[in-house]
């Protein structure tokens with residue numbers, strides 16, 4: 001979870017003012033941190049997918065076993081990497097990130113653990129299906 005908070009420090013969220021951090025853990029113990037990267041047309045990259053892309057570039061896409069996500073409003077007076085800046089309740093990955101995670105999970109040999117944190121609650125889910133039961137498929 002701390003890696004997700006740490007990843008959030010690199011959030012580029014000047015348009016929404018909402019910073020998100022994510023960290024994925026590969027089977028071999030490598031951790032890849034991501035943060036949301038916005039552009040003015042709002043078609044930037046989510047923190048989850050940023051972390052997934054970094055794992056993929058390192059050749060560990062199908063080895064992802066866990067993902068942790070945290071988000072909240074950016075406040076210049078608080079450390080964006082601290083729990084104080086997180087939303088009260090956990091945020092969840094968007095549909096596109098869940099689709100990515102479902103495909104990774106289907107290529108692997110075990111379900112992915114999803115850890116979602118807020119200031120007052122941490123949720124731990126086993127399997128991306130719990131967030132996206134009906135993923136898109138061409139089969």
Ligand SMILES: [Zn+2]
Pocket residue numbers: 046047048049093094095096097098
């Ligand atoms: Zn997303």
